[in-house]
Amino acid sequence: MNKPSVRYETSRGLAFDEAGDMQRLHELAAEGWRLIGFKGLSYVLEPAPPEQVVFTVDYMYEPDAEYFALCQASGWVHVVSMDKLIHIFKAPPGTPPMFSTAEIHVKYQRAQGRLLRAAIAGVAVVVAVWWGVIMWGRAWSQQLEPAWLAIVGSIGLLGVVIAAQTLLIFTFTPWLAYRIRQWRGPGQVVLSAIPIVTSLLTVVMFLWLVIG
């Protein structure tokens, strides 16, 4: 069976599992898939001759030609870049890493880039929505008759809160993951506590709105 002309591989999130994504790209290259770009949250790959290469990612805002020349001279071939900040390279296995271990925190410091502003905005939106829903939604639900309308209204408000919280997935949590890496170095960063805590708070607020 012929291979499709293009393949999309969902990213696990570079902020959360950089090593997992790089390992997957390595496996796909060995299977004959060449990385050609990004689309949304996915890597875009096209069929190519299989190759044994390892991948690495670096974060550098608008680097000049010297950066890519130094990487190339060290064996790291530039593959693709995203948003002028995220750069993916490949090299034969065993090539010395692009970053010295002692300076790896600089990489994750740079990765935070403009995410800090987005993280603050994301948290501000969620706090504002929560505050608005609590202050306004509770009074509103008590005035609604019959009771089923109040329940429907509360469910609607719950939807607004959940929608606002999804902002955190793309703003606050990646920033926090990079911040943790800056302190602790590479490795998987599990931030499952954030959705668990926010989900519990959402349920508590929902019950408060309905019962209240």
Add this chain to the structure above:
Amino acid sequence: MPRRDSISNGELNDSQFYILAALIEPLHGYAVMQMLMQVDSQAVHIGPATLYTTLRQLVEAGLLERCESDGASKIYVITAEGRMRLINEIARKQAMVEFAKRALKGNTSDEQTVCTI
């Protein structure tokens, strides 16, 4: 905890130290990397991303200057301030080594010292 920038603290980290020392004579970035590869690989590995970042830091701090640009290959050399900082750092590191040597002098055993109160 996040590490503070060592240059502004008046110290040089290992990469900054090696790169400053390698640029007593003008060289381009790749030549610096090749020179450092000749040093004991156990002691130093400076990858291209670290080299690029450190060169920029040292130029911004006024410890290096760019001599000329040949396309992607920029040539760097240590400044008078960089030379002074390197000399100070050598003295600081020497003092550290001397202290450790003196401490070890009275205890040449390879075995771990037993902790007694």
